[in-house]
Amino acid sequence: MENNQFYDEIDEIIWGLVKKQPDFYFLMKSKKGIHPIDIKLSLIRLRRKKKISATLFRSIIKSAKDKGKVVLEDDNLLPVPHLLDYDWRFSAEGIETMLSLINKNSKRNHSVIAFIGTPSLFKMFFSKRETKNQYILIDKNADKHVHYITRYAQNFSFKKYDIMEMEPLDIQADLVVMDPPWYLSYNKLFFQLANNIVNRNGTIICVLPPKYTRKNVDEEFQKLMQFIKDLGIERQHYYKNMVTYNTPPFERNTLKANGIYCMPRGWRTGDILIAKKIDKGTIDKASIVISERGWEEISIGMVRYKLKTGFDIELKSFDLTIESVFKNDIYPSVKRRKTRAEKTINV
Numbered sequence: 305m306e307n308n309q310f311y312d313e314i315d316e317i318i319w320g321l322v323k324k325q326p327d328f329y330f331l332m333k334s335k336k337g338i339h340p341i342d343i344k345l346s347l348i349r350l351r352r353k354k355k356i357s358a359t360l361f362r363s364i365i366k367s368a369k370d371k372g373k374v375v376l377e378d379d380n381l382l383p384v385p386h387l388l389d390y391d392w393r394f395s396a397e398g399i400e401t402m403l404s405l406i407n408k409n410s411k412r413n414h415s416v417i418a419f420i421g422t423p424s425l426f427k428m429f430f431s432k433r434e435t436k437n438q439y440i441l442i443d444k445n446a447d448k449h450v451h452y453i454t455r456y457a458q459n460f461s462f463k464k465y466d467i468m469e470m471e472p473l474d475i476q477a478d479l480v481v482m483d484p485p486w487y488l489s490y491n492k493l494f495f496q497l498a499n500n501i502v503n504r505n506g507t508i509i510c511v512l513p514p515k516y517t518r519k520n521v522d523e524e525f526q527k528l529m530q531f532i533k534d535l536g537i538e539r540q541h542y543y544k545n546m547v548t549y550n551t552p553p554f555e556r557n558t559l560k561a562n563g564i565y566c567m568p569r570g571w572r573t574g575d576i577l578i579a580k581k582i583d584k585g586t587i588d589k590a591s592i593v594i595s596e597r598g599w600e601e602i603s604i605g606m607v608r609y610k611l612k613t614g615f616d617i618e619l620k621s622f623d624l625t626i627e628s629v630f631k632n633d634i635y636p637s638v639k640r641r642k643t644r645a646e647k648t649i650n651v
């Protein structure tokens with residue numbers, strides 16, 4: 305889609321919403337799949353085009369700062385989501401939506417259900433003490449999510465797995481449920497893995513980015529549809545903006561830094577594609593390269609640090625020191641006054 309056409313379409317939607325209710329919380333809540341920062345940029349364009357008055361513009365921008373309109377989300381899952389894992393977790397409502405889709409698509413008992421990059425759903429089935437199927441979590445952070453699995457839960461298993469390594473897995477799943485990072489190369493890798501583990505006539509439920517997430521989403525979607533067709537997977541249903549997410553801490557901070565404090569529940573939405581493995585397809589494996597060099601991870605309490613070291617080292621908490629990049633960038637102490645005997649911290 306052309307740049308201008310994409311932004312013109314967003315502006316049309318935002319203008320239509322502003323005419324109904326000129327309030328940022330309402331604009332975010334509309335679930336059109338437009339990111340709040342893009343909503344703000346659209347308001348700026350609408351102001352420039354004189355479609356909205358200066359007074360109305362100021363009042364909407366002011367309403368974004370409404371700290372009273374912040375929902376408390378019930379994301380008690382460990383680990384804390386990290387941006388470098390592209391980790392956006394479903395909201396409680398989103399989990400219910402996915403549950404009902406999974407139930408609709410797995411009628412038989414004794415099915416094998418594989419969750420690729422969907423730890424919240426795996427956890428939800430575990431907490432319901434489901435016994436009728438086998439449940440497998442496949443995720444690069446699977447080991448960090450499964451502290452709750454006890455020995456008696458024999459129908460729950462997990463595989464810590466980095467999709468970029470494409471190591472073969474000995475799994476035959478009847479249903480695959482996945483939520484890849486929202487980029488074409490990741491979508492292709494996730495589908496390639498799903499294709500390797502799903503049985504003939506098995507179903508794949510995949511979350512994909514809504515149209516207004518980025519300007520090339522439509523184009524990427526067309527390429528992905530061709531790719532899955534070549535794998536022998538047939539598209540069956542597509543539901544727009546169907547599943548909702550929580551706002552991870554890293555995104556809350558970004559929004560605040562952009563003057564957006566109000567936070568309607570489940571403002572972020574994802575589309576759902578339901579597809580079926582129908583035949584062998586014309587390709588087995590495509591070469592998909594994602595050039596992201598590995599990150600080393602270390603956790604201190606709840607905080608997860610990702611470091612690029614350039615070589616493999618075994619990190620221990622006491623290895624970590626922060627070096628100054630510019631003058632006064634490191635806060636010297638958590639206290640205003642310190643005695644000589646007190647240790648300083650360098651964060």
Ligand SMILES: C[S@@+](CC[C@H](N)C(=O)[O-])C[C@H]1O[C@@H](n2cnc3c(N)ncnc32)[C@H](O)[C@@H]1O
Pocket residue numbers: 389390391392393394420421422423424425442443444445465466467468483484485486
């Ligand atoms: C968009 S999040 C989906 C989380 C899901 N909405 C949930 O609530 O369970 C993407 C997921 O893919 C996983 N992931 C990201 N990169 C990966 C990789 N290279 N290999 C395997 N999993 C990966 C993340 O750990 C994360 O769980």
